[in-house]
Amino acid sequence: MTRIAFGRRTALLSGVAAFAAPAVLRAQSDPIKIATLTPLTGAGGPYGPVMAKVAASVVEDVNAAGGVLGRKVQLISEDDQTNPDAGVRAARKLIDVDKVAAIMGTWASSVTTAVAPLCWESKTFLCTVSGADSITQLPHQGFLVRTQPNSTLQVARSGEFMLSLGARKIYTMIPQTPFTQTTFDLMGKLVSKAGGTHQGLVYDDKKTTYRTEVDQVLRSNPDMIFAAGYTTDTVVLLKDIYRAGYKGKIIGFGYSINQKLVDQIGQPEIVEGVYTYSPSPDEGSGAYDRVKKVTGLANPDPYTCQVYDHANLVLMAIAEAKAATGSAIKDNIRKVSQGGGKTVDNAVDGLKAIAAGQKVDYSGASGPCDFDDKGDIVDCKFRYEQIKGGKFTLVKIA
Amino acid sequence: MLNYLLFIATMGGLYGLLALSLNLIWGGAGMVNLGLAGFFAVGAYASAIFTTAGHAPIVAGWALAVIAGGFAGLVVTLSTTRLREDYLAIVTLGFAEVVRLVAANEIWLTRGTDGISGIPGPWKSALGPDFNAVYLLIVLAVLGAVFVLVRRIDRSPYGRVLRAIREDAQVAQVAGKPVLRFKAEAFALSAAIAGLAGALYAHFTSYIAPDLFLPLITIYIFLAVAGGGTGRPAGALVGAYLLMLLLESARFFVELVPAISAVQRAALKELLIAVVLILVLRLAPGGVMPERIPTAPRPSTQGKP
Numbered sequence: 030m031t032r033i034a035f036g037r038r039t040a041l042l043s044g045v046a047a048f049a050a051p052a053v054l055r056a057q058s059d060p061i062k063i064a065t066l067t068p069l070t071g072a073g074g075p076y077g078p079v080m081a082k083v084a085a086s087v088v089e090d091v092n093a094a095g096g097v098l099g100r101k102v103q104l105i106s107e108d109d110q111t112n113p114d115a116g117v118r119a120a121r122k123l124i125d126v127d128k129v130a131a132i133m134g135t136w137a138s139s140v141t142t143a144v145a146p147l148c149w150e151s152k153t154f155l156c157t158v159s160g161a162d163s164i165t166q167l168p169h170q171g172f173l174v175r176t177q178p179n180s181t182l183q184v185a186r187s188g189e190f191m192l193s194l195g196a197r198k199i200y201t202m203i204p205q206t207p208f209t210q211t212t213f214d215l216m217g218k219l220v221s222k223a224g225g226t227h228q229g230l231v232y233d234d235k236k237t238t239y240r241t242e243v244d245q246v247l248r249s250n251p252d253m254i255f256a257a258g259y260t261t262d263t264v265v266l267l268k269d270i271y272r273a274g275y276k277g278k279i280i281g282f283g284y285s286i287n288q289k290l291v292d293q294i295g296q297p298e299i300v301e302g303v304y305t306y307s308p309s310p311d312e313g314s315g316a317y318d319r320v321k322k323v324t325g326l327a328n329p330d331p332y333t334c335q336v337y338d339h340a341n342l343v344l345m346a347i348a349e350a351k352a353a354t355g356s357a358i359k360d361n362i363r364k365v366s367q368g369g370g371k372t373v374d375n376a377v378d379g380l381k382a383i384a385a386g387q388k389v390d391y392s393g394a395s396g397p398c399d400f401d402d403k404g405d406i407v408d409c410k411f412r413y414e415q416i417k418g419g420k421f422t423l424v425k426i427a
Numbered sequence: 428m429l430n431y432l433l434f435i436a437t438m439g440g441l442y443g444l445l446a447l448s449l450n451l452i453w454g455g456a457g458m459v460n461l462g463l464a465g466f467f468a469v470g471a472y473a474s475a476i477f478t479t480a481g482h483a484p485i486v487a488g489w490a491l492a493v494i495a496g497g498f499a500g501l502v503v504t505l506s507t508t509r510l511r512e513d514y515l516a517i518v519t520l521g522f523a524e525v526v527r528l529v530a531a532n533e534i535w536l537t538r539g540t541d542g543i544s545g546i547p548g549p550w551k552s553a554l555g556p557d558f559n560a561v562y563l564l565i566v567l568a569v570l571g572a573v574f575v576l577v578r579r580i581d582r583s584p585y586g587r588v589l590r591a592i593r594e595d596a597q598v599a600q601v602a603g604k605p606v607l608r609f610k611a612e613a614f615a616l617s618a619a620i621a622g623l624a625g626a627l628y629a630h631f632t633s634y635i636a637p638d639l640f641l642p643l644i645t646i647y648i649f650l651a652v653a654g655g656g657t658g659r660p661a662g663a664l665v666g667a668y669l670l671m672l673l674l675e676s677a678r679f680f681v682e683l684v685p686a687i688s689a690v691q692r693a694a695l696k697e698l699l700i701a702v703v704l705i706l707v708l709r710l711a712p713g714g715v716m717p718e719r720i721p722t723a724p725r726p727s728t729q730g731k732p
Contacts, residue, residue, distance in 0.1 A: 069693035078690035106689035113639050117632055118438065122678060125431030139636040142544050146633055163541050205531045207541040
């Protein structure tokens with residue numbers, strides 16, 4: 030009885046809401062639809078909301094400048110709950126009900142791998158920030174690109190950097206992820222070639238303390254710890270490493286060791302001197318500055334930068350193709366992302382140039398965004414930073 | 428839109444299988460199984476590994492999933508014979524976590540956190556876009572068969588013994604019923620159904636990973652059974668579909684709310700789901716379709732009970 034009443038009331042409310050929506054929305058009969066599918070809740074919760082926000086800002090800017098192909102752009106943001114099951118259900122809704130041309134920003138590798146088959150089967154384009162090597166090896170027929178350098182490249186660069194800092198006894202502490210084994214193999218090879226030793230330890234990322242793990246690592250007296258987890262577990266890990274009186278160097282991924290982590294730890298001495306690195310555009314890139322402004326963050330994480338680039342690339346590819354479908358984006362995204370032409374760092378400028386018949390080459394907030402045939406980025410610079418007095422200071426970009 | 432509805436109906440059917448599995452053991456015998464996700468995972472992995480690495484036919488994978496699920500259920504009950512209620516719940520929750528951690532770490536067998544992708548679907552390439560419709564029919568057929576089975580158990584003397592154990596195991600024991608055997612059998616059957624649901628899930632979405640089998644899915648099924656009606660198979664089934672309807676329709680309701688950010692919308696969606704579930708449990712504590720206990724036959728009345 031009550032259930033029915035609830036249904037009626039909700040239906041009524043929704044009807045009212047539909048009429049209350051601005052008339053412009055209803056008059057615009059046929060907007061171009063694209064979507065973000067980021068983790069707004071769950072383990073990816075620290076990352077997803079900003080990612081959705083920055084994509085919305087791109088769409089807003091483009092709509093303010095007149096839209097794409099004379100049509101407004103509508104962005105639909107769904108939550109993948111950092112869970113492949115919820116991600117698949119959300120993706121189904123985006124593909125079949127909203128009929129979006131592209132889905133952007135899938136974060137967890139498991140979510141991306143689960144969602145990717147739906148995308149290529151329904152010819153929807155997928156832009157992801159997941160790093161697992163296996164993702165671009167899926168039979169995606171070109172319907173997938175990722176802006177995150179694959180884990181092999183990331184780990185190789187971090188290893189070289191650690192060696193350049195003089196580290197010879199390196200210990201990697203990492204949760205079980207798709208790149209755990211790759212990391213151990215690569216680091217082992219790199220470090221032993223330089224005459225050092227490397228050891229690795231896999232920890233459970235849902236634990237509330239890592240005292241035993243840290244004790245085990247410190248027993249071998251490493252001069253560098255590679256803390257390769259995510260923000261939530263790295264907060265706990267760094268505290269325990271500090272309490273254990275470790276005096277050597279620490280390095281971690283930029284997506285994990287960021288301002289949020291420093292704030293959550295709350296004691297600057299714990300993170301003093303910690304190194305981070307992340308894929309990066311050249312210093313002073315216009316796109317990076319814009320992401321800073323939109324998010325209000327001094328150090329926007331690489332995922333946020335990448336989703337900004339996804340939105341720009343997808344919209345320019347649609348303009349280049351003169352069609353808002355996944356196949357059109359697939360066939361045209363590389364025409365706007367690489368291959369010379371007028372360098373642009375945002376879709377508004379890019380759309381103008383495309384309308385004027387110019388060839389564009391996008392260089393975004395996360396880097397040059399050039400893709401190979403498999404959908405991996407071709408080249409990528411990394412930005413190395415060190416925390417000094419609670420602030421991230423640039424060491425180098427290379 | 429049609430594809431989406433077919434997809435949701437299929438997922439609802441799979442949740443329905445899990446709800447029937449839970450109802451058998453929780454509603455029937457009163458054993459709290461918080462490890463449902465674990466048995467679901469055992470079935471999914473058994474079938475996925477057997478059909479991808481072992482190149483076995485899909486039906487063989489499903490059969491193996493039933494056996495593996497049932498076997499896991501037997502192991503869990505026989506190793507926890509002295510545990511009841513909360514203690515059993517904790518152990519089963521632990522079991523599910525163990526399964527998930529093994530799946531994440533035994534990379535040689537399960538491909539670790541990468542998960543197993545490319546799990547074959549029945550006639551998938553031949554069917555093309557009709558795959559979702561055909562798979563829905565398969566799931567509904569399995570669901571129907573399992574429903575008939577558990578309802579038959581529910582109404583049989585066997586089901587009455589289970590309910591007697593639920594109300595008071597000692598009394599059932601005194602009445603000469605082998606309580607442990609009943610519990611082990613019911614638990615194994617329930618776990619086998621969960622395993623079958625896992626296998627059907629794996630071949631439907633073509634991808635499984637340890638992240639899929641977090642305790643969240645167990646909680647969902649508990650909500651479905653509690654909301655639908657504990658102790659009645661039809662209630663569990665209706666509960667599962669109502670839950671799926673609620674999870675998915677919440678998406679569309681929150682889209683109607685203007686001027687809030689994506690993260691607020693996601694939070695609102697979770698809130699809405701929680702509020703509806705609280706309302707259902709507050710206004711219909713026995714669920715939408717509460718359990719019906721048939722009145723005991725009086726010796727003086729004529730005819731058979």
